[in-house]
Amino acid sequence: GAGVSQSPSNKVTEKGKDVELRCDPISGHTALYWYRQSLGQGLEFLIYFQGNSAPDKSGLPSDRFSAERTGGSVSTLTIQRTQQEDSAVYLCASSLSTHLGTQYFGPGTRLTVL
Amino acid sequence: KNEVEQSPQNLTAQEGEFITINCSYSVGISALHWLQQHPGGGIVSLFMLSSGKKKHGRLIATINIQEKHSSLHITASHPRDSAVYICAVPDSGGGADGLTFGKGTHLIIQP
Numbered sequence: 001g002a003g004v005s006q007s008p009s010n011k012v013t014e015k016g017k018d019v020e021l022r023c024d025p026i027s028g029h030t031a032l033y034w035y036r037q038s039l040g041q042g043l044e045f046l047i048y049f050q051g052n053s054a055p056d057k058s059g060l061p062s063d064r065f066s067a068e069r070t071g072g073s074v075s076t077l078t079i080q081r082t083q084q085e086d087s088a089v090y091l092c093a094s095s096l097s098t099h100l101g102t103q104y105f106g107p108g109t110r111l112t113v114l
Numbered sequence: 115k116n117e118v119e120q121s122p123q124n125l126t127a128q129e130g131e132f133i134t135i136n137c138s139y140s141v142g143i144s145a146l147h148w149l150q151q152h153p154g155g156g157i158v159s160l161f162m163l164s165s166g167k168k169k170h171g172r173l174i175a176t177i178n179i180q181e182k183h184s185s186l187h188i189t190a191s192h193p194r195d196s197a198v199y200i201c202a203v204p205d206s207g208g209g210a211d212g213l214t215f216g217k218g219t220h221l222i223i224q225p
Contacts, residue, residue, distance in 0.1 A: 043213075056212065093157075
């Protein structure tokens with residue numbers, strides 16, 4: 001079946017612009033996660049959703065970052081007033097449920113802020 | 115917040131060698147994940163385990179909950195096993211939140 005998909009695969013933007021990244025989880029997966037991987041750095045947790053609610057937003061690096069999920073499916077991660085340090089690969093993962101669920105990763109969106 | 119240590123950071127071995135990658139964490143957990151990231155960047159979940167041992171093909175993962183330690187073994191290693199292997203645990207241990215990741219082990223298998 002279809003895996004986790006993300007769009008766009010690459011995004012180049014100018015500093016100060018807003019960007020929106022999209023994640024389509026595997027059908028039926030109630031849990032959805034956003035991570036990012038900066039160049040040469042490890043993976044960093046941003047936020048997760050159980051259904052449409054986000055119990056844990058502690059990983060969001062600043063108030064310029066927000067995420068929503070509607071209909072228990074598609075999620076968007078929005079970065080306002082992008083900065084060069086936001087350049088990274090943004091990864092989405094989904095799992096059947098948050099507890100003890102194997103996470104399936106999407107291919108990521110490579111964001112470059114000029 | 116859980117802290118994850120992986121070793122070694124880099125490992126180069128010859129084809130056919132037995133490979134061991136280690137992972138230690140600081141907070142008791144419900145499950146631990148081993149992930150594989152290929153040079154193209156895609157991440158694949160290899161194992162999720164909460165106790166004992168799991169085997170898939172030439173890959174074996176073990177975990178010791180009391181010692182807060184897990185190992186990933188590769189038997190009869192092959193150049194296609196070259197990748198970054200990442201250990202990950204729940205952020206706070208309980209499983210109902212995001213993952214904290216180790217820095218990864220960069221494995222190169224030479225023919």
